[in-house]
Amino acid sequence: MRYTKTLGTIAGALVLAGGSMLAASPPASALAAAPSGCPSGALCVYSGLNYTGSHSYLQDCNRYWSAFGRDNISASWFNNGTSGRWSRIWVDPNFGSANWSADARGTGDPDGRDRVAYNAGSSNDWPWSPSDAAAC
Amino acid sequence: MRSHRSLVGACLAVVIATAAGCSTPAALGPRSAPNGPTSTGPLPRALTPAEDARLLYAEDLIVHACMARSGLRFVAEPLAASSRPAAEQRYGTADIAAARAHGYGYSETPAGQRRADSTSADPNEAYQHTLSPDAQRAYETALYGTAASRPQVELPDGQGLVIATEGCVAEARKRLYGDDLRGYLISQHVTANLEGHIAQDVRDSKAYRSALGGWRTCMANRGFSFATPQEARQGGETAAHKGGRAAEIRVATADAECGWDHRLLATAVDLEQDRFADTGPELTAWIREFRSRRLAALSKARELIRAESRSRG
Numbered sequence: 001m002r003y004t005k006t007l008g009t010i011a012g013a014l015v016l017a018g019g020s021m022l023a024a025s026p027p028a029s030a031l032a033a034a035p036s037g038c039p040s041g042a043l044c045v046y047s048g049l050n051y052t053g054s055h056s057y058l059q060d061c062n063r064y065w066s067a068f069g070r071d072n073i074s075a076s077w078f079n080n081g082t083s084g085r086w087s088r089i090w091v092d093p094n095f096g097s098a099n100w101s102a103d104a105r106g107t108g109d110p111d112g113r114d115r116v117a118y119n120a121g122s123s124n125d126w127p128w129s130p131s132d133a134a135a136c
Numbered sequence: 137m138r139s140h141r142s143l144v145g146a147c148l149a150v151v152i153a154t155a156a157g158c159s160t161p162a163a164l165g166p167r168s169a170p171n172g173p174t175s176t177g178p179l180p181r182a183l184t185p186a187e188d189a190r191l192l193y194a195e196d197l198i199v200h201a202c203m204a205r206s207g208l209r210f211v212a213e214p215l216a217a218s219s220r221p222a223a224e225q226r227y228g229t230a231d232i233a234a235a236r237a238h239g240y241g242y243s244e245t246p247a248g249q250r251r252a253d254s255t256s257a258d259p260n261e262a263y264q265h266t267l268s269p270d271a272q273r274a275y276e277t278a279l280y281g282t283a284a285s286r287p288q289v290e291l292p293d294g295q296g297l298v299i300a301t302e303g304c305v306a307e308a309r310k311r312l313y314g315d316d317l318r319g320y321l322i323s324q325h326v327t328a329n330l331e332g333h334i335a336q337d338v339r340d341s342k343a344y345r346s347a348l349g350g351w352r353t354c355m356a357n358r359g360f361s362f363a364t365p366q367e368a369r370q371g372g373e374t375a376a377h378k379g380g381r382a383a384e385i386r387v388a389t390a391d392a393e394c395g396w397d398h399r400l401l402a403t404a405v406d407l408e409q410d411r412f413a414d415t416g417p418e419l420t421a422w423i424r425e426f427r428s429r430r431l432a433a434l435s436k437a438r439e440l441i442r443a444e445s446r447s448r449g
Contacts, residue, residue, distance in 0.1 A: 004356060013348075016192070019308065033283050033284050033285075033286055033287075033288075033298070034280070034283040034286040034298055034300075036283050038283075039272070040264060040272050040273070040275060040276035040279075041261050041264055041265070061260075078298065080276070080280075081261075082258070082260045082261050082264055082279065083258040083260050083261060084192045084195060084196060085258070085321070086328070099332070099333060099336050100332060101329060102328050102329055102332060104298070104321070104324055104328070105326070106279070106280045106286075106300035106303075106305050106306075107297055107298060107299050107300070107303060107321060107325065108297070108298045109295070109296070109297060109298075110288060110297075110298055111295050111296055113295070113296075114293050114294075114295050115295075115329075116333070123244050128188075128189070128192070128215060128217075129188055129222070130328040130329070130331070130332055131222060131226055131328075131331055131332055131335060132225065133225065133366040133369070133370070
């Protein structure tokens with residue numbers, strides 16, 4: 001995983017697929033598994049609960065989710081990273097001075113409705129500790 | 137972008153909305169997770185970044201050995217991190233003596249250690265990208281178990297958290313933090329997100345912003361135009377790379393002296409303690425659980441790292 005990619009190359013890490021949005025998603029308790037198809041090493045972000053709907057597989061840090069159509073479309077997510085880094089979703093672009101939601105490696109939020117990043121994600125990075133300053 | 141939402145659920149909204157009159161018990165309500173920790177007493181201290189880095193290295197040493205049993209490669213490397221309290225990274229430093237002697241510590245990173253920042257390359261990610269799709273899936277299964285084997289556990293706000301209970305990462309976590317992986321990972325998730333939320337709340341507070349204004353003016357009078365201590369720290373790191381140790385120490389010393397003069401860290405720590413006190417007994421119990429398990433794991437980590445050093449001769 002590299003953390004210094006420019007926006008020009010970020011789009012290559014992105015896969016967007018049409019899919020249902022929140023209304024069609026099953027309740028969080030209905031599923032109990034990591035998302036299938038989420039590549040190893042990626043932060044996988046979905047438009048629907050329980051890893052449904054359109055998705056972005058983010059291998060790098062990304063300052064502007066708007067560049068690939070993911071801005072404020074984040075209902076569930078999963079940190080499938082290999083290293084001990086946390087995945088962190090910021091509610092401001094470019095890691096602005098707002099809040100974030102963080103997940104340790106191998107964990108994820110299948111229902112982000114009570115998370116600050118719920119349909120609010122605008123950038124992401126991969127800190128060693130969740131309280132680290134943003135770096136990309 | 138979206139404006140302020142709660143963090144680990146309605147209960148945590150209390151943290152950011154204390155001034156608005158929210159009450160913790162009502163917010164916790166019937167959605168509280170069952171079987172949460174019940175311990176009481178003062179909160180144990182938080183680990184320093186260097187201690188966190190030590191635990192992560194110990195985790196990775198276990199993962200390395202576990203993956204090797206399956207014939208898979210996983211590199212475990214120590215991370216260089218500050219032995220200063222993590223609060224200094226969040227709010228600013230006030231340790232003038234340490235700043236004069238060591239700067240921020242960037243110039244003293246031992247050879248062979250990765251810097252604990254978000255920009256250094258990760259050898260395991262790079263290795264994984266060289267594997268075929270099938271081999272990548274096998275690698276992921278060895279690390280975390282199959283996707284279907286990862287259960288969803290309930291957080292204190294009633295929401296779910298998907299965790300890995302099989303594979304090498306789970307094995308490492310159990311060895312270091314105990315067999316109750318569910319409890320550990322819930323406590324980790326709650327604590328991490330709550331701490332971040334509280335830190336943002338502290339930085340947004342009137343008292344901290346006032347102290348920050350004084351710090352900024354003080355720094356400007358010394359020739360440094362940083363908006364925040366985080367920027368100063370990054371400036372110190374850049375100075376270390378470009379101008380060496382003396383340049384780093386100049387930034388760090390100004391930062392610490394201005395921080396001390398304007399009580400930047402002291403103000404933040406006071407506010408942070410107030411916010412933690414406002415989270416209520418259930419969340420406090422989870423934080424206590426997390427910190428206690430991490431503190432208890434330090435001696436195991438030290439032994440693992442010592443054994444690794446001995447094996448390398």
